[in-house]
Amino acid sequence: MRAMKLALAASLLIGAQAAVAQQQLSVATGGTGGTYYPIGGGLAEMIKKHIDGYDAVAEVTGASVENMGLVWRGDSDLALALADTVYQGYTGTGAFEGRELDNIRAIASVYPNAVQIVTMADSDIESLEDLKGKVVSVGAPGSGTELNAKALLESNGITYDDFDARRLNFNETADALRNGDIDAGFWSVGPPTSSILNLATTNDVRLIGLSDEEIANAQKDEPVFAAYELKANLYEGMDEPVQTISIPNVLITSSEMDDELAYQLTKMLFEKTDELIAIHPAANDTTVEFSTASTPIPFHDGALRYYEEVGADIQDKQRP
Numbered sequence: 001m002r003a004m005k006l007a008l009a010a011s012l013l014i015g016a017q018a019a020v021a022q023q024q025l026s027v028a029t030g031g032t033g034g035t036y037y038p039i040g041g042g043l044a045e046m047i048k049k050h051i052d053g054y055d056a057v058a059e060v061t062g063a064s065v066e067n068m069g070l071v072w073r074g075d076s077d078l079a080l081a082l083a084d085t086v087y088q089g090y091t092g093t094g095a096f097e098g099r100e101l102d103n104i105r106a107i108a109s110v111y112p113n114a115v116q117i118v119t120m121a122d123s124d125i126e127s128l129e130d131l132k133g134k135v136v137s138v139g140a141p142g143s144g145t146e147l148n149a150k151a152l153l154e155s156n157g158i159t160y161d162d163f164d165a166r167r168l169n170f171n172e173t174a175d176a177l178r179n180g181d182i183d184a185g186f187w188s189v190g191p192p193t194s195s196i197l198n199l200a201t202t203n204d205v206r207l208i209g210l211s212d213e214e215i216a217n218a219q220k221d222e223p224v225f226a227a228y229e230l231k232a233n234l235y236e237g238m239d240e241p242v243q244t245i246s247i248p249n250v251l252i253t254s255s256e257m258d259d260e261l262a263y264q265l266t267k268m269l270f271e272k273t274d275e276l277i278a279i280h281p282a283a284n285d286t287t288v289e290f291s292t293a294s295t296p297i298p299f300h301d302g303a304l305r306y307y308e309e310v311g312a313d314i315q316d317k318q319r320p
Helices: 002-021 036-050 064-073 083-091 144-155 170-179 194-202 212-221 259-271 273-279 281-285 288-294 301-309
Strands: 023-028 054-059 078-082 104-120 135-137 164-166 184-189 205-207 226-230 242-254
Touching (some): 023 036, 064 083, 064 104, 083 242, 104 194, 104 259, 104 288, 170 184
Parallel strands (some): 135 164, 135 184
Antiparallel strands (some): 104 205, 104 242
16 A cells, blocks of 8 residues: 555646646737737647647737837747737838847738728728728737737828827727727727627627728838728628728747647647637638748747748748
């Protein structure tokens, strides 16, 4: 009996040591009302399930701009960020002027964000120009939404001086629209997103479309922008498709991440994609082809190894 007790104690000790040996990865996401949080949470669950020796947790953050800093400083191991933010951070341009985050590397472009401009159905706002003189949420401070909103507006001759800008996160923007505190709000997020879905089930809302000229103007200033159609019936009461712009979302890490871990993460992402799609439909766009066509910075060496193994068409700018 004593021998059995000793064996059991030894087994429990070994199990505890194994649990301690699990290395935890942090995945920086965004607000709970957007797409980053469920996608990041899904990635964390997949890491626990498929990457031996690793655990993971998703963190709520201010999204793209903040996430770049978290990875750069080593406070997060992985993060989701918009492609324009990633490019600016890596090159030290735009919002990162003079702050080149040259250790940032890409694992993959996971899915595209669509800029969604929402107002109430009875609003007189029909276009970007109509935002002048209104109260408008441009996204949380330091978020990719704000960067995208500002770029889209300024490329079309509109600045924050033309309206009353509020910097609210997705859930706050939805609540402010519902309460009549703002006239319109920007989302840059993978559609459909929970905060707009919930708003549209309780209130009559309308999405503001962009003209061909407005899209072309935006693309001149931000080459990562691409035309994108929000499908009819995406949200309740949305009877017609709406034309807007999209921006790829990039899963980033540091160049200091272990090559084998980066390889296993990339392999998991593309070979277990069905698990991510089950969490959020935005992952339907998670393909090797989309990633290599749209990622604006170099891949991590470990990720690059996977792309080369599957015969992907890798651009010169995507090699370190």
